[in-house]
Amino acid sequence: METDRYQRGLDIMNEITVTDNKEIGTHSDIIAAFKDIAPDLESYIVEFAFGDIYSREGTTPQQKTIATIASLVALGTEPQLELHINVGITIGLTPKEIVGTVVHLIPYTGFPKVLNALKIVKKVFAQRNVEVTNQEMQPQQ
Amino acid sequence: METDRYQRGLDIMNEITVTDNKEIGTHSDIIAAFKDIAPDLESYIVEFAFGDIYSREGTTPQQKTIATIASLVALGTEPQLELHINVGITIGLTPKEIVGTVVHLIPYTGFPKVLNALKIVKKVFAQRNVEVTNQEMQPQQ
Amino acid sequence: METDRYQRGLDIMNEITVTDNKEIGTHSDIIAAFKDIAPDLESYIVEFAFGDIYSREGTTPQQKTIATIASLVALGTEPQLELHINVGITIGLTPKEIVGTVVHLIPYTGFPKVLNALKIVKKVFAQRNVEVTNQEMQPQQ
Amino acid sequence: METDRYQRGLDIMNEITVTDNKEIGTHSDIIAAFKDIAPDLESYIVEFAFGDIYSREGTTPQQKTIATIASLVALGTEPQLELHINVGITIGLTPKEIVGTVVHLIPYTGFPKVLNALKIVKKVFAQRNVEVTNQEMQPQQ
Amino acid sequence: METDRYQRGLDIMNEITVTDNKEIGTHSDIIAAFKDIAPDLESYIVEFAFGDIYSREGTTPQQKTIATIASLVALGTEPQLELHINVGITIGLTPKEIVGTVVHLIPYTGFPKVLNALKIVKKVFAQRNVEVTNQEMQPQQ
Amino acid sequence: METDRYQRGLDIMNEITVTDNKEIGTHSDIIAAFKDIAPDLESYIVEFAFGDIYSREGTTPQQKTIATIASLVALGTEPQLELHINVGITIGLTPKEIVGTVVHLIPYTGFPKVLNALKIVKKVFAQRNVEVTNQEMQPQQ
Numbered sequence: 001m002e003t004d005r006y007q008r009g010l011d012i013m014n015e016i017t018v019t020d021n022k023e024i025g026t027h028s029d030i031i032a033a034f035k036d037i038a039p040d041l042e043s044y045i046v047e048f049a050f051g052d053i054y055s056r057e058g059t060t061p062q063q064k065t066i067a068t069i070a071s072l073v074a075l076g077t078e079p080q081l082e083l084h085i086n087v088g089i090t091i092g093l094t095p096k097e098i099v100g101t102v103v104h105l106i107p108y109t110g111f112p113k114v115l116n117a118l119k120i121v122k123k124v125f126a127q128r129n130v131e132v133t134n135q136e137m138q139p140q141q
Numbered sequence: 142m143e144t145d146r147y148q149r150g151l152d153i154m155n156e157i158t159v160t161d162n163k164e165i166g167t168h169s170d171i172i173a174a175f176k177d178i179a180p181d182l183e184s185y186i187v188e189f190a191f192g193d194i195y196s197r198e199g200t201t202p203q204q205k206t207i208a209t210i211a212s213l214v215a216l217g218t219e220p221q222l223e224l225h226i227n228v229g230i231t232i233g234l235t236p237k238e239i240v241g242t243v244v245h246l247i248p249y250t251g252f253p254k255v256l257n258a259l260k261i262v263k264k265v266f267a268q269r270n271v272e273v274t275n276q277e278m279q280p281q282q
Numbered sequence: 283m284e285t286d287r288y289q290r291g292l293d294i295m296n297e298i299t300v301t302d303n304k305e306i307g308t309h310s311d312i313i314a315a316f317k318d319i320a321p322d323l324e325s326y327i328v329e330f331a332f333g334d335i336y337s338r339e340g341t342t343p344q345q346k347t348i349a350t351i352a353s354l355v356a357l358g359t360e361p362q363l364e365l366h367i368n369v370g371i372t373i374g375l376t377p378k379e380i381v382g383t384v385v386h387l388i389p390y391t392g393f394p395k396v397l398n399a400l401k402i403v404k405k406v407f408a409q410r411n412v413e414v415t416n417q418e419m420q421p422q423q
Numbered sequence: 424m425e426t427d428r429y430q431r432g433l434d435i436m437n438e439i440t441v442t443d444n445k446e447i448g449t450h451s452d453i454i455a456a457f458k459d460i461a462p463d464l465e466s467y468i469v470e471f472a473f474g475d476i477y478s479r480e481g482t483t484p485q486q487k488t489i490a491t492i493a494s495l496v497a498l499g500t501e502p503q504l505e506l507h508i509n510v511g512i513t514i515g516l517t518p519k520e521i522v523g524t525v526v527h528l529i530p531y532t533g534f535p536k537v538l539n540a541l542k543i544v545k546k547v548f549a550q551r552n553v554e555v556t557n558q559e560m561q562p563q564q
Numbered sequence: 565m566e567t568d569r570y571q572r573g574l575d576i577m578n579e580i581t582v583t584d585n586k587e588i589g590t591h592s593d594i595i596a597a598f599k600d601i602a603p604d605l606e607s608y609i610v611e612f613a614f615g616d617i618y619s620r621e622g623t624t625p626q627q628k629t630i631a632t633i634a635s636l637v638a639l640g641t642e643p644q645l646e647l648h649i650n651v652g653i654t655i656g657l658t659p660k661e662i663v664g665t666v667v668h669l670i671p672y673t674g675f676p677k678v679l680n681a682l683k684i685v686k687k688v689f690a691q692r693n694v695e696v697t698n699q700e701m702q703p704q705q
Numbered sequence: 706m707e708t709d710r711y712q713r714g715l716d717i718m719n720e721i722t723v724t725d726n727k728e729i730g731t732h733s734d735i736i737a738a739f740k741d742i743a744p745d746l747e748s749y750i751v752e753f754a755f756g757d758i759y760s761r762e763g764t765t766p767q768q769k770t771i772a773t774i775a776s777l778v779a780l781g782t783e784p785q786l787e788l789h790i791n792v793g794i795t796i797g798l799t800p801k802e803i804v805g806t807v808v809h810l811i812p813y814t815g816f817p818k819v820l821n822a823l824k825i826v827k828k829v830f831a832q833r834n835v836e837v838t839n840q841e842m843q844p845q846q
Contacts, residue, residue: 030538033542033545034538034541034545035557036555036556036557036560037518037522037541037544037545037548037555037560038522038526038541038560039557039560039561039562040334040338040526040561040562040563041526041541043334044330044334044335044529044534045534048248048326048330048334049248049534052322052325052326052330053244053245053247053248053326054245055281056241056244056245056280056281056322057237057280057281058235058237058238058240058241058278058280059237059238059241059242059245062204063203063204063207063238063241063242064241064245066204066207066208066211067207067208067210067211067242067245067246068211068245068246068249069208070207070208070209070211070212070215071211071212071214071215071246071249071250072249072535073212074211074212074215074216075215075249075250075499075533075535075536076499076780076781076782077499077535077536077539079535079538079539080249080534080535080538080539094199095742096198096199096200097199097200097204099199099742099743100197100199100200100204100205101200101204101208103194103197103743103745103746104194104195104197104200104205104208104209105208105209105212105674106194106674106749107189107190107194107674107675108209108212108213108216108221108674108675108676109212109216109674110670110671110672110673110674110780111671111672111749111750111754111785112672112777112780112782112784112785113780113782115735115739115784115785116782116784116785118739118742118743118746119738121742122738122739122742125742132741132742133741134740134741134744137199137741137742137743137744138744138745139197139198139199139743139744139745140196140197140198140745171679174683174686175679175682175686176698177696177697177698177701178659178663178682178685178686178689178696178701179663179667179682179701179703180698180701180702180703181667181702181703181704181757181761182667182682184757185670185675185753185757185758186675189749189753189757190675193745193748193749193753194749197745213676216640216674216676216677217357217358217359217640218640218676218677218680220676220679220680221675221676221679236319240319240320244320244322244323247326247533248533248534249533249534249535250533251357251529251530251531251532251533252326252327252331252362252530252531253354253357253359253361253362253531254357254359256312256316256361256362257359257361257362259316259319259320259323260315262319263315263316263319266319273318273319274318275317275318275321278318278319278320278321279321279322280320280321280322281322330530331530335526335527335529335530336527337563338523338526338527338562338563339519339562339563340517340519340520340522340523340560340562341519341520341523341524341527344486345485345486345489345520345523345524346523346527348486348489348490348493349489349490349492349493349524349527349528350493350527350528350531351490352489352490352491352493352494352497353493353494353496353497353528353531353532354531355494356493356494356497356498357497357531357532358639358640358641362531376481377601378480378481378482379481379482379486381481381601381602382479382481382482382486382487383482383486383490385476385479385602385604385605386476386477386479386482386487386490386491387490387491387494388476388608388815389471389472389476389815389816390491390494390495390498390503390815390816390817391494391498391815392639392810392811392812392813392814392815393608393609393613393644393812393813394636394639394641394643394644394813395639395641397594397598397643397644398641398643398644400598400601400602400605401597403601404597404598404601407601414600414601415600416599416600416603419481419600419601419602419603420603420604421479421480421481421603421604422478422479422480422604453820456824456827457820457823457827458839459837459838459839459842460800460804460823460826460827460830460837460842461804461808461823461842461844462839462842462843462844463616463620463808463843463844463845464808464823466616467612467616467617467811467816468816471608471612471616472816475604475607475608475612476608479604495817498781498815498817498818499781500781500817500818500821502817502820502821503816503817503820503821612812613812617808617809617811617812618809619845620805620808620809620844620845621801621844621845622799622801622802622804622805622842622844623801623802623805623806623809626768627767627768627771627802627805627806628805628809630768630771630772630775631771631772631774631775631806631809631810632775632809632810632813633772634771634772634773634775634776634779635775635776635778635779635810635813635814636813637776638775638776638779638780639779639813639814644813658763660762660763660764661763661764661768663763664761664763664764664768664769665764665768665772667758667761668758668759668761668764668769668772668773669772669773669776670758671753671754671758672773672776672777672780672785673776673780701763703761703762703763704760704761704762
């Protein structure tokens with residue numbers, strides 16, 4: 001039933017995108033911003049993207065978010081990358097897993113896409129007060 | 142030392158790309174194919190891509206391969222996608238995790254890239270004798 | 283209700299993609315091909331892509347198909363381009379409108395994407411027995 | 424004759440890109456901006472893009488602009504998207520047709536490209552004093 | 565005058581794309597293949613792409629072809645890449661310059677696009693009887 | 706030996722990216738900016754991108770930079786394009802060669818990518834006090 005898809009999607013969406021920091025954008029903000037020109041976007045984002053796709057079983061939220069981040073690095077769409085790196089922190093990816101996912105893509109997407117993505121990672125780490133030391137981020141020990 | 146990078150890269154590369162099925166291409170085949178026109182490719186693939194990047198700590202082989210597959214779906218480069226879906230099976234991603242990674246990208250890359258990738262998934266599942274039933278691949282139960 | 287979305291999507295999908303020529307692929311073939319590994323694709327394609335998106339009012343089927351074709355030329359995803367050029371013929375776009383849409387994109391996507399798309403147009407015109415003369419396809423008269 | 428191509432292109436270009444709002448960029452501004460470093464751009468834009476391509480018969484200005492907008496959403500090149508959404512308004516596409524063209528691309532290009540494009544649509548609607556209500560923009564009635 | 569653009573473009577086009585090997589495609593073949601559905605393509609390719617763009621002064625034919633090949637590697641459009649690697653040989657780029665241009669792009673476009681391009685380079689070297697030894701293709705001596 | 710790769714890469718990198726204008730970013734700035742979250746980036750950029758790839762023989766620095774710029778125009782990654790147009794000036798590409806490389810790509814990547822790149826070219830010419838006249842930049846004389 002539609003109601004189920006909407007409620008299921010809304011629950012997941014709020015759980016993974018809402019933070020204490022009101023300055024960080026959420027999917028709800030996007031939906032609100034386009035309510036006048038595209039009122040049906042809400043249904044597509046909440047019911048389809050979250051209610052259908054994000055609620056699929058078989059992959060963990062961490063695996064889903066790694067896949068999302070990797071595809072957004074390749075696409076180069078920065079506002080969405082910012083949003084989903086925030087999701088990564090919320091669902092418990094460590095700083096090393098987030099940076100590791102992005103740096104791992106150098107051989108596939110090349111340096112330019114990765115460097116532009118790392119700028120977004122730094123921005124989100126600052127937004128979320130994620131503090132890391134050069135020492136702990138060493139990739140080989 | 143260079144020797145370390147080469148050996149470390151070669152070990153990882155062989156571990157994750159070599160299978161019992163000799164008809165399935167490996168990174169060694171690629172290196173051999175271009176040995177005449179680009180003899181230094183071996184160093185870049187073995188030492189850089191595997192010795193440096195794949196041997197980074199902080200993400201698991203499963204996480205690395207999910208990131209790789211997701212970026213290749215977005216790029217649409219099919220020969221490499223075939224290779225890395227093979228890697229996914231070798232390192233222990235389940236069929237549901239592989240299909241789940243690709244299907245999860247519909248909202249980000251759109252249907253065309255995902256459908257073309259799923260054709261490759263089917264091909265690799267056949268190569269590797271991975272048999273799945275409609276029942277077990279249901280995403281919601 | 284879900285049943286409505288499914289039925290509405292299926293009706294539109296069959297109306298615009300099914301032809302008399304059984305050798306021409308349809309969305310139903312795609313759904314069938316992936317029923318084992320991704321049984322939920324049917325819902326996403328029928329209910330979301332067709333039931334939600336294709337059934338939006340405010341643009342005509344001709345306008346929707348022009349937008350679809352143009353985006354697929356830019357993406358370079360050829361199997362889907364073949365499918366939607368077929369849709370274009372089915373819903374009544376003239377040969378001049380189909381070729382005109384593709385050629386119009388030269389300044390935006392460049393020649394390579396357009397030339398590769400025109401090969402698909404030729405293939406589909408042959409599949410559908412669309413015969414055109416050099417004379418009638420002149421863009422300026 | 425060259426003079427014909429130039430005059431024909433200039434007429435179409437001015438007709439579809441010039442507005443009363445002097446703050447909205449036009450193709451003439453682009454040509455002027457690059458007159459020093461690339462003086463021949465004028466010829467390529469006026470004579471080729473407009474004199475040759477935009478003056479092709481067989482598709483209407485509305486169809487051409489829908490194709491242009493769709494390809495620019497897929498490419499993600501925002502300054503040009505802004506320009507051609509302005510063209511869309513000038514040549515008489517309704518707000519519902521413009522938004523409908525962009526939203527229709529969700530299944531093909533994915534949400535990120537579409538959401539970034541809708542931001543541009545909102546910006547241009549504000550520039551051009553296009554006011555819409557949630558009510559009239561409902562896609563299904 | 566138009567006649568000048570056409571003749572100038574045709575001269576350059578034939579000079580750089582026609583070879584003794586009749587099995588290797590040329591721009592003339594492309595124009596002929598689409599003469600029925602898009603008779604104006606000839607003008608755009610001969611007069612615009614070659615008569616206007618390729619006849620610009622300030623860069624050498626070698627520099628132009630390196631730029632062309634690099635952009636086609638990034639776009640991943642293989643039929644055009646094959647054509648322009650053929651052009652590279654015709655205008656006198658050495659095997660080392662052609663391979664060097666493609667391999668140089670690894671950090672920018674990533675390995676997948678480069679490896680797919682090197683397959684085309686090998687194919688064209690075979691078509692044109694370009695024989696190289698591992699020894700002479702060493703990038704560092 | 707690693708030390709050789711690092712020193713060789715560092716020498717080339719500094720030679721082609723450092724300018725008298727401290728406001729112009731360099732690769733060293735990038736490395737420094739990410740030292741905390743990705744300390745190993747320095748090795749990948751200095752040793753791999755510059756020590757391995759940029760130090761390959763067989764193509765000149767001018768040819769390498771033309772290939773780099775062309776691929777970055779196609780990718781549309783603007784911060785890197787700005788950096789490498791700066792490199793182009795440093796290693797001695799003339800204004801006509803830089804603009805010529807970018808304009809030459811119109812038929813391959815389309816106008817939008819080229820126009821966005823030309824804005825970066827203008828910005829870098831201003832940063833580096835490169836002054837050109839409309840007269841000298843005429844492509845045909």
